[in-house]
Amino acid sequence: MALATPRQRALAALVALLVVLTGLAALTGRTGWALAGLAVLLGYVAGLLLDLRHRQQVAARSQRRLEGTVEQAVSSVAGLHHLLEQHGAGLTALDDGLRALVREEAEAAAGRHRETTHRLSRLDYEPVNEVQALLQLLPKVQGAVPLPPVGGWALSAGSLLGLWDVVERERPRTVVECGSGTSTVWLGYAARAVGGVRVVALEHNAAYAERTHALLGEHGLLDVAEVRHAPLVDVEVDGATMRWYDAGRLEDVSSIDLLVVDGPPKSTGPLARLPAVPLLRERLRPGAVVVMDDAHRPDEREALRRWSLSDGLELERPLSRDAVVLRRTSPSA
Ligand SMILES: C[S@@+](CC[C@H](N)C(=O)[O-])C[C@H]1O[C@@H](n2cnc3c(N)ncnc32)[C@H](O)[C@@H]1O
CATH class of the missing domain: 1.20.5 (Single alpha-helices involved in coiled-coils or other helix-helix interfaces)
Structure with a gap:
């Protein structure tokens, strides 16, 4: 050390x-x-x-x-x-x-x-087209009490004119409408004009069901058209659970010649209108016509695609600027 x-x-x-x-x-x-x-x-x-x-x-x-x-x-x-x-x-x-x-x-x-x-x-020509459609529509209901507004939440005048034309050409015995309002009144007038047509509208909202019922009463159309309050319930479509009208409210309707799809509103969920055809296709008569409004929207385009693919429907023609006409050409898949 x-x-x-x-x-x-x-x-x-x-x-x-x-x-x-x-x-x-x-x-x-x-x-x-x-x-x-x-x-x-x-x-x-x-x-x-x-x-x-x-x-x-x-x-x-x-x-x-x-x-x-x-x-x-x-x-x-x-x-x-x-x-x-x-x-x-x-x-x-x-x-x-x-x-x-x-x-x-x-x-x-x-x-x-x-x-x-x-x-x-579309702003430059659309209002003119709507006025033109109204000019053709109004003479059909001369003397009617004040009519509910067209356009906005309701079908446009162009779509209503197209629908009147479909009723005249197809002469359906039974028309089912999804989503009631102004269009139910016009369908009622068309049914009265053609004769032998019965209109049944489904409405998920109790207040609007009452409102449409009152309108039909004011226009004296309750003998040809009715609105049924059908709350939205869970339904199974292609293995998915969705919300749609309680189809039990259509138990007495076994055959449909014209189906108008303008509800439930988009706000009730994604692909809100898709279930209409899968759930009613057994009752759609071969050759029956389906009118779909708001056909340009993504959800409605997807519904149209699936109806063509799996439900035997064929896109026939545009009805108006917003709506299209489809026809059941084959038995359901
Ligand atoms: C797209 S709107 C279509 C209603 C109907 N097909 C028409 O063209 O008048 C769908 C839903 O709007 C609701 N609705 C009915 N009358 C309404 C009104 N005056 N204002 C706002 N919504 C209304 C109803 O619940 C109806 O089912």
Whole structure:
């Protein structure tokens, strides 16, 4: 062991001197001095051993403290790692959620933009077409009490004129209408004009069912047209649960010649009008006509696609700017 400090070097020199003097005392027969020297040397060695033991204990304590600190550090790092992992997963989920939200909003905005552009592009000729259709419609109901408004939530004048034409050409015995209102009144007038036609309208909203019933009464059409309150219920279509009119309200209607699909409103759920044909197709007479309003909207386009694909319906022609005519050409799939 190297003697690092002057104090240690002086102590070592002192011990060496004491060993030499003790040796000399022993050799020269001074036994007393030799024993005294030996005693001092033994005391010194005992002191050294005690000091060593003390240092060992201090070192052991320091080691234990150090081990405890290292253990704590390791567990803190592990905790931090875990926290980071959790936080990271949360951030990724948040990021994915935000991206999906932005995508949905962008698609909705694009849809609204398309719709607005579509409507704007028709503004220059559409009002004129509607006036023209009304000019042809009104003489058919001369003397009628005030008629409910056309367009907006109700069928346009163009669609009503087209529908009148379908009733005249097809001479249906039974007309079922999904979604009542102005169109029920016009269908009633068309039924009266043609003769032998019965109109049954389904209405999910009790207040509008009453309103349409009152309108039919005011126009004296209750003998040819009726509205039935049919709340929306869960129905199964292609393995999916959807909401549609309670078809139990049509139990007595076994054969349909003309089906007008203008409800339930879009606000009641996605593909709101899709169930009409799958649920009524068994009652659609071969050759029966189906009129679908709002045919340009994505949900209605999807319904039309599925009806053509699986329900034996064929798209025949446009009825007006918004509605189309389909015909049942084959038995249901
Ligand atoms: C697209 S609208 C069509 C109603 C009907 N086919 C027509 O053309 O008058 C569908 C739903 O609007 C609701 N409705 C009826 N009369 C309404 C009115 N005056 N204002 C707002 N909504 C009405 C009814 O619940 C109806 O089933």
